[in-house]
Amino acid sequence: MIGAIIALVVISGTLGDLLNSLGMKRHGEILDWSAASMLLTVRELATNWYILASLPAMAISFFALLSLLSVSTLSFAVPMTASSYILETALAKYLLKEKVDWHRWVGASLVAIGVALLSF
Amino acid sequence: MRTATLIWKTAVVSLLVIAANVAGNYTLLRGMHDFGEVATFAPGPYIHALFTPWVAAGVALMAGWFLLRLVLLSWADLSYVAPITAFAYVLTAIIGHFFLHERVSALHWAGILVITLGVGVVAITDPETTPVHAAHTPERPH
Numbered sequence: 504m505i506g507a508i509i510a511l512v513v514i515s516g517t518l519g520d521l522l523n524s525l526g527m528k529r530h531g532e533i534l535d536w537s538a539a540s541m542l543l544t545v546r547e548l549a550t551n552w553y554i555l556a557s558l559p560a561m562a563i564s565f566f567a568l569l570s571l572l573s574v575s576t577l578s579f580a581v582p583m584t585a586s587s588y589i590l591e592t593a594l595a596k597y598l599l600k601e602k603v604d605w606h607r608w609v610g611a612s613l614v615a616i617g618v619a620l621l622s623f
Numbered sequence: 624m625r626t627a628t629l630i631w632k633t634a635v636v637s638l639l640v641i642a643a644n645v646a647g648n649y650t651l652l653r654g655m656h657d658f659g660e661v662a663t664f665a666p667g668p669y670i671h672a673l674f675t676p677w678v679a680a681g682v683a684l685m686a687g688w689f690l691l692r693l694v695l696l697s698w699a700d701l702s703y704v705a706p707i708t709a710f711a712y713v714l715t716a717i718i719g720h721f722f723l724h725e726r727v728s729a730l731h732w733a734g735i736l737v738i739t740l741g742v743g744v745v746a747i748t749d750p751e752t753t754p755v756h757a758a759h760t761p762e763r764p765h
Contacts, residue, residue: 520701520705521701523692523693523696523701524696524700524701524704526693527693527696527697528696528697528753528755530697530758531697531755531756531757531758532697532698532755532756532757532758533694533697533698533758534757534758535758544694544758545690547758548693554693588705588706588709591701591702591705592702592705592706594701595700595701595702595705596702599700599701599702599753600753601700601701601702601703601752601753602749602752602753603702604748606744606745606747606748607702607703607706607744607745607748609741609744610706610741610742610743610744610745610748611702611705611706611741611745612741613737613738613740613741613744614706614709614737614738614741614742614745615741616734616737616741617709617712617733617734617735617736617737617738617739617740617741618709618712618734618738619734620730620731620733620734620737621712621716621731621734621735621738623728623730623731
């Protein structure tokens with residue numbers, strides 16, 4: 504049961520991030536910081552299917568984390584979910600075709616280990 | 624391309640994302656603590672909590688965090704943004720120690736150090752490694 508909830512937290516959270524990244528890569532780089540342009544951006548994002556699809560994924564991840572915390576301890580739950588940093592780096596490389604060099608692998612691994620240490 | 628402008632705006636927006644995350648978590652936690660325990664799946668109490676000042680501020684900050692993170696993702700890689708914004712954990716622990724006088728164990732200091740190292744290693748990489756086009760400009764025929 505706990506294993507299933509951990510999987511749900513990690514998978515839905517990672518899916519949400521992937522969809523956000525895909526949606527924004529499609530949208531294009533935000534260069535104009537004027538209020539009018541920002542409003543236009545928000546309107547565009549409200550019709551961006553990737554961003555819209557990321558919302559339920561992120562909500563599921565959030566509520567699954569809450570339910571995980573209610574059935575397990577922080578020091579068990581957080582290290583397990585910290586693995587999502589490694590998973591996201593792998594998916595960014597293979598699905599989003601980002602150039603992930605050794606710095607990013609080392610950095611993501613250190614972050615995952617550090618987040619795990621913080622929960623004990 | 625790692626231009627000065629790109630480095631600056633990436634640094635500024637990353638810091639804003641991290642700050643909004645930490646401030647949002649703190650205000651939400653404080654707001655829900657003041658509001659009292661809500662152990663139900665019924666939406667009523669949550670909606671009521673939304674109209675208390677701390678919770679409302681927390682929700683606004685989290686909405687800001689989400690939008691700023693999207694802004695950052697409009698040019699920066701996911702494999703850059705995800706580890707970098709984990710610095711929020713470090714900031715939360717440091718604020719807890721110095722402002723809220725929470726005890727930080729040796730293991731937690733080790734965690735803070737390891738995350739900071741990881742963020743540092745990712746921060747020296749090029750934030751964008753995939754082709755990025757500008758928003759609001761129709762693509763010109765070649």
